[in-house]
Amino acid sequence: MALRNTPDSFGLVTRLLHWTTALLVIVMLSLGLRIADMEPGLANLWLYGLHKTLGLTVLGLILVRIGWHIASPVPRPIGGPGWDHLAARAGHIAFYLLLIGIPLSGWAGSSATGIDVMFADRWVVPPIAAVSEAGEAFWFRLHDIQTKLLIGLIIVHGLAALKRETAGDGTLTRMIRGRTKD
Numbered sequence: 001m002a003l004r005n006t007p008d009s010f011g012l013v014t015r016l017l018h019w020t021t022a023l024l025v026i027v028m029l030s031l032g033l034r035i036a037d038m039e040p041g042l043a044n045l046w047l048y049g050l051h052k053t054l055g056l057t058v059l060g061l062i063l064v065r066i067g068w069h070i071a072s073p074v075p076r077p078i079g080g081p082g083w084d085h086l087a088a089r090a091g092h093i094a095f096y097l098l099l100i101g102i103p104l105s106g107w108a109g110s111s112a113t114g115i116d117v118m119f120a121d122r123w124v125v126p127p128i129a130a131v132s133e134a135g136e137a138f139w140f141r142l143h144d145i146q147t148k149l150l151i152g153l154i155i156v157h158g159l160a161a162l163k164r165e166t167a168g169d170g171t172l173t174r175m176i177r178g179r180t181k182d
């Protein structure tokens with residue numbers, strides 16, 4: 001089973017990174033919406049910790065993914081260039097920008113509260129914003145807006161993938177099995 005991408009197929013590494021990130025992001029969105037609705041307290045503090053740890057993990061995975069894309073470029077779009085491929089490409093770039101921007105705004109907002117940001121309940125992550133109530137409000141507002149944009153993008157991206165697959169071009173099959181057919 002090929003680890004690297006080829007001009008026509010997705011290798012195992014890209015597929016694993018895609019589906020692991022997709023799963024984590026969906027878990028993170030539900031977790032985030034849940035904690036934003038809660039009064040922080042001793043009983044639920046661990047959920048905040050989990051959200052921060054998984055969120056920083058997503059940031060790490062995205063950086064690995066960018067590095068891997070440079071080392072092993074993704075295959076050509078199925079069916080050659082066209083406006084829908086340009087739109088898909090713009091969507092993929094928007095995913096990368098949001099999946100870097102969202103963890104950073106969450107990290108900055110959490111730093112602004114003055115409470116240590118911990119990774120895996122064990123390591124203190126350095127603050128990236130000064131402690132301030134105005135800063136906290138700003139970064140969390142941005143975090144909220146970015147996550148709403150991400151939800152919209154996931155819906156459009158998922159529906160576009162399903163539409164192309166049902167039209168028979170094998171787009172989704174290629175992201176699951178690597179190639180459009182055996």
Ligand code: HEM
Pocket residue numbers: 025028029030031032033034035036048051052053054055056058059099102103104106107110117140143144147
């Ligand atoms: C891909 C990564 C992430 C996703 C998808 C995500 C998603 C979300 C969502 C949907 C919310 C609710 C927004 C609202 O309705 O106001 C939220 C809130 C929150 N996020 Fe994240 N988040 C991510 C990363 C992070 C990181 C890395 C941190 C901190 C290190 C963080 C800290 C927080 C905190 C503290 C809240 C609660 C804010 C409040 O009480 O208003 N998030 N997140």
Ligand code: HEM
Pocket residue numbers: 014018021022023025026074077078088092093095096154157158159161162171172173174175
């Ligand atoms: C939930 C978060 C998701 C994110 C962040 C995401 C992100 C991406 C990105 C950035 C790419 C471009 C290839 C790459 O850079 O690795 C991609 C490709 C793809 N995604 Fe997703 N995706 C998500 C969910 C989904 C879902 C739910 C589906 C299916 C229903 C899906 C189907 C695909 C397919 C089929 C491709 C390949 C498109 C092509 O061949 O050009 N993705 N995704």
